[in-house]
Amino acid sequence: MFKILKYSFYDLMRSSWSYVYFLFYLALGFVLLFLNNDVAKAVITLMNVIVVLTPLIGTIFGVMYFYNSREFTELLLAQPLKRSTIFIGQYLGVSISLSLSLVIGLGIPFLAYGVLESNDIFNFGSLIAVGAFLTFIFVALAFNIALSNENKIKGFGYAILLWLFLAVIYDGLFLISLVMMQEYPLDKFSLIATMFNPVDLSRILILLKLDISALLGYTGAVFQKFFGTNFGMILSSLVLFIWVLLPTWRIISKSKKKDF
Amino acid sequence: MIEIRNLYKKFGKVEVLKGLDLSIKSGGIFAVLGPNGSGKTTLIKSVLGMVIPNKGDIDIKGDTVLKKHEYRNNINYLPQIANFPSNLSVNELINMVKNLRSKPAADQDFIELFRLQPFLDKKLGNLSGGTKQKVNIVLTFMFDSELIILDEPTTGLDPISLLNLKKIILAERQKGKTILITSHIMSFVEEMANEIVFLLDGKIYFKGTLNAIKEQTKQNDLEHAIAAILIKENV
Numbered sequence: 001m002f003k004i005l006k007y008s009f010y011d012l013m014r015s016s017w018s019y020v021y022f023l024f025y026l027a028l029g030f031v032l033l034f035l036n037n038d039v040a041k042a043v044i045t046l047m048n049v050i051v052v053l054t055p056l057i058g059t060i061f062g063v064m065y066f067y068n069s070r071e072f073t074e075l076l077l078a079q080p081l082k083r084s085t086i087f088i089g090q091y092l093g094v095s096i097s098l099s100l101s102l103v104i105g106l107g108i109p110f111l112a113y114g115v116l117e118s119n120d121i122f123n124f125g126s127l128i129a130v131g132a133f134l135t136f137i138f139v140a141l142a143f144n145i146a147l148s149n150e151n152k153i154k155g156f157g158y159a160i161l162l163w164l165f166l167a168v169i170y171d172g173l174f175l176i177s178l179v180m181m182q183e184y185p186l187d188k189f190s191l192i193a194t195m196f197n198p199v200d201l202s203r204i205l206i207l208l209k210l211d212i213s214a215l216l217g218y219t220g221a222v223f224q225k226f227f228g229t230n231f232g233m234i235l236s237s238l239v240l241f242i243w244v245l246l247p248t249w250r251i252i253s254k255s256k257k258k259d260f
Numbered sequence: 261m262i263e264i265r266n267l268y269k270k271f272g273k274v275e276v277l278k279g280l281d282l283s284i285k286s287g288g289i290f291a292v293l294g295p296n297g298s299g300k301t302t303l304i305k306s307v308l309g310m311v312i313p314n315k316g317d318i319d320i321k322g323d324t325v326l327k328k329h330e331y332r333n334n335i336n337y338l339p340q341i342a343n344f345p346s347n348l349s350v351n352e353l354i355n356m357v358k359n360l361r362s363k364p365a366a367d368q369d370f371i372e373l374f375r376l377q378p379f380l381d382k383k384l385g386n387l388s389g390g391t392k393q394k395v396n397i398v399l400t401f402m403f404d405s406e407l408i409i410l411d412e413p414t415t416g417l418d419p420i421s422l423l424n425l426k427k428i429i430l431a432e433r434q435k436g437k438t439i440l441i442t443s444h445i446m447s448f449v450e451e452m453a454n455e456i457v458f459l460l461d462g463k464i465y466f467k468g469t470l471n472a473i474k475e476q477t478k479q480n481d482l483e484h485a486i487a488a489i490l491i492k493e494n495v
Binding site for chain 2: 069074
């Protein structure tokens with residue numbers, strides 16, 4: 001598996017897309033720090049970007065890589081390798097290279113600004129960790145979609161829809177349902193509804209870490225009330241972990257039955 | 261060498277293989293022929309484990325190969341379309357495949373034969389179709405394996421490379437290898453193959469020597485013999 005990972009990783013690291021992605025974060029980091037002139041504020045702004053953008057890039061890259069590397073995959077399938085080795089290797093290659101663009105791209109400006117000496121190093125760290133988590137989750141979801149759809153256009157369509165749903169539409173539906181059922185106790189419902197969306201979950205995780213109750217919103221407030229800051233963070237990290245594991249497991253089981 | 265029993269494969273509603281039985285003995289060149297969509301590639305890919313059959317069994321050297329992967333260490337496969345990760349160089353690709361298999365490789369001999377030295381450091385995305393096919397051939401033949409499977413090996417090759425390819429294939433036969441070839445170029449098949457396996461409608465329609473198929477159809481060359489079968493069966 002490590003060999004496949006290595007080659008997928010090299011292949012991607014050399015593609016211009018990785019550089020564009022890296023340079024984007026680099027520029028974003030510098031601009032935000034320059035405008036805010038304050039690490040804590042920059043982290044909050046960054047959160048709003050990361051929570052939406054990493055899923056989008058993860059989804060598009062995941063689907064694109066899977067479809068583009070079809071022939072390469074066939075070459076690997078003819079070698080004495082297990083199928084799970086091939087696909088998990090590729091999955092990790094994509095996820096790690098994207099996460100690396102994020103970590104290095106944002107790491108450089110924040111390090112240059114002196115984040116190490118400030119109190120916000122842990123906040124910044126958790127932001128990066130959440131970005132990496134979201135990348136792993138959405139690349140896995142994208143691989144799932146691509147594995148189930150032979151048709152590239154369909155696969156792309158479903159992947160974008162998935163992102164749109166989780167990043168935008170879900171919140172809208174959530175809000176509407178809260179308004180419509182306001183006579184009922186909604187704590188449990190909103191807790192569960194948050195668990196089903198990794199984007200919301202990440203947002204809450206970071207806001208809990210930053211300890212800005214004003215920004216928590218309804219779900220965040222319920223989360224904090226229910227679980228407290230520390231337990232809430234552990235729980236949301238755990239759920240994010242499940243969000244990585246479940247799609248990964250499906251990649252393995254689906255790939256075993258697929259024809260190439 | 262290969263024993264296939266009662267093999268069924270459906271893609272959606274299309275039944276491609278319908279209870280195919282085939283036995284291929286060790287040593288020699290076997291040409292798998294058939295009209296478009298007759299299941300040649302599906303058959304080959306089933307042997308390689310890339311297509312998973314709905315029913316039936318495939319044995320290589322007495323052991324079933326379904327759901328296994330180690331057996332592929334003893335198979336060299338040349339896929340129909342040569343497309344590789346575009347950001348890797350030729351050298352990196354060759355080293356990668358060598359790295360994935362735990363056996364010695366004679367890559368240098370083939371690189372020299374196909375004059376690929378100038379391309380070794382070029383990225384695969386920048387190579388022409390024919391050069392990619394040459395790289396494909398190097399990757400296929402650099403290992404010493406008992407079973408060699410070639411899916412349309414002549415695609416995109418210039419005449420010199422085609423001659424080289426034929427030489428390589430014949431040399432492998434001399435060593436007692438079992439070679440499966442699919443091709444639509446009948447002159448190539450006529451020149452190379454010891455035996456013909458003719459697929460029609462998801463089953464083996466004919467299996468035997470070149471002379472046998474000519475005699476059976478009362479034709480003088482393979483191209484007309486095949487055409488005669490197809491006309492008779494209304495395909």
